[in-house]
Amino acid sequence: NNTNVVYKIDCLNCDCSYVGQTKKNLKTRIKEHKAHLKKLQNKSVVSKHQMEYNHTMDWDNVHILDNEPSYIKRSISEMIFIKKQLNGLNLQSDTERFPENYITTLLNHPYHPTLVSHS
Secondary structure (H helix, E strand, O other): OOOOEEEEEEEOOOOOEEEEEEOOOHHHHHHHHHHHHHOOOOOOHHHHHHHHHOOOEOOOOEEEEEEOOOHHHHHHHHHHHHHHOOOEOOOHHHHOOOOHHHHHHHHOOOOOOEEEOOO
16 A cells, blocks of 8 residues: 655656655556646646657656655655656655755655556
8 A cells, every 4th residue: 555655757758757746546646747748738847848849757766765654754855856857757845845954854865766567
């Protein structure tokens, strides 16, 4: 049961990635991302990236970066992982609540994501 997770989706065509969090089952959230694309809706940076550049996200290999039942802690974890991305699709507003003085320390903290296949 992959609920209350922070996850990362990589682009298959470039080095971009997207980090998100959900309390829902991850499979359900992935279906929502895909539905935006099918309806040609620019509702997320993920669908926008795919539509603008004709790229495909690696839906079959979504990484679970963290599992956290607390919304506050999960949101903080999401912000940390957004900052750790090398070429993230996330908007700057996704991390604007994150105190700058914590960034250096947290960016040096190692993590070991879990790969989850959603084929």
